[in-house]
Amino acid sequence: xxxxxxxxxxxxxxxxxxxxxxCEQHLGxxxxxxxxxxxxxxxxxxxxYNFKEQTENNSVPSRxxxxxxxxxxxxxxxxxxxxxxxxxxxxxSSQNPGGTDTQYFGPGTRLTVL
Amino acid sequence: xxxxxxxxxPLSVPEGAIASLNCTYSDRGxxxxxxxxxxxxxxxxxxxxxxxxxxxxxGRFTAQLNKASQYVSLLIRDSQPSDSATYxxxxxxxxxxNLFFGTGTRLTVIP
Numbered sequence: 001x002x003x004x005x006x007x008x009x010x011x012x013x014x015x016x017x018x019x020x021x022x023c024e025q026h027l028g029x030x031x032x033x034x035x036x037x038x039x040x041x042x043x044x045x046x047x048x049y050n051f052k053e054q055t056e057n058n059s060v061p062s063r064x065x066x067x068x069x070x071x072x073x074x075x076x077x078x079x080x081x082x083x084x085x086x087x088x089x090x091x092x093s094s095q096n097p098g099g100t101d102t103q104y105f106g107p108g109t110r111l112t113v114l
Numbered sequence: 115x116x117x118x119x120x121x122x123x124p125l126s127v128p129e130g131a132i133a134s135l136n137c138t139y140s141d142r143g144x145x146x147x148x149x150x151x152x153x154x155x156x157x158x159x160x161x162x163x164x165x166x167x168x169x170x171x172x173g174r175f176t177a178q179l180n181k182a183s184q185y186v187s188l189l190i191r192d193s194q195p196s197d198s199a200t201y202x203x204x205x206x207x208x209x210x211x212n213l214f215f216g217t218g219t220r221l222t223v224i225p
Binding site: 033040041042043045048055056058090097098099100102103104105106107108 | 118122145146148150156157158159160163202204206207210211212213214215216217218
């Protein structure tokens with residue numbers, strides 16, 4: 001099993017839909033992250049979880065709702081999104097939080113909001 | 115001021131040449147620096163990490179760090195077409211709970 005997996009790989013949703021992105025890490029790490037990657041922009045950190053507790057919310061709109069039931073799983077619940085939310089959503093994990101440890105990325109979910 | 119800046123490119127080099135990728139950062143107290151490679155349609159993967167001034171070599175890759183100039187670079191020797199990708203510079207700023215990424219430099223190695 002690869003280190004960090006994400007499902008689905010592609011998602012098309014309308015602005016009134018509710019969907020969820022799932023991330024699972026098999027590395028025994030304690031920290032998990034959600035990033036948004038848009039064209040021509042740097043990777044934008046959205047949320048950080050350390051030992052399943054949220055430690056960072058980078059001013060993300062409430063239409064994005066994270067959930068971390070345990071250290072290995074991370075969800076991103078989506079509702080009433082906007083077309084500008086279309087992007088690649090990447091999950092990552094690291095042994096410890098704080099940015100000093102290497103982060104390992106999942107393959108991402110390509111989201112299109114119609 | 116952007117925390118991490120990279121030339122977006124594209125940077126084109128012939129096969130076998132040295133590719134030089136550059137990154138500057140704004141926080142003088144930053145201690146950890148990473149280079150990630152991202153192929154089109156794929157997720158970033160770690161190439162090198164560097165924490166001390168000077169050079170760090172790993173195969174064909176050399177990371178160079180100059181904290182006084184707030185500058186970190188990645189050299190790729192004997193460039194191969196398979197090195198064609200976007201290279202992301204990431205920096206851990208003092209007191210921050212995460213990494214700051216640059217926009218990436220797109221490298222094309224021409225056969």
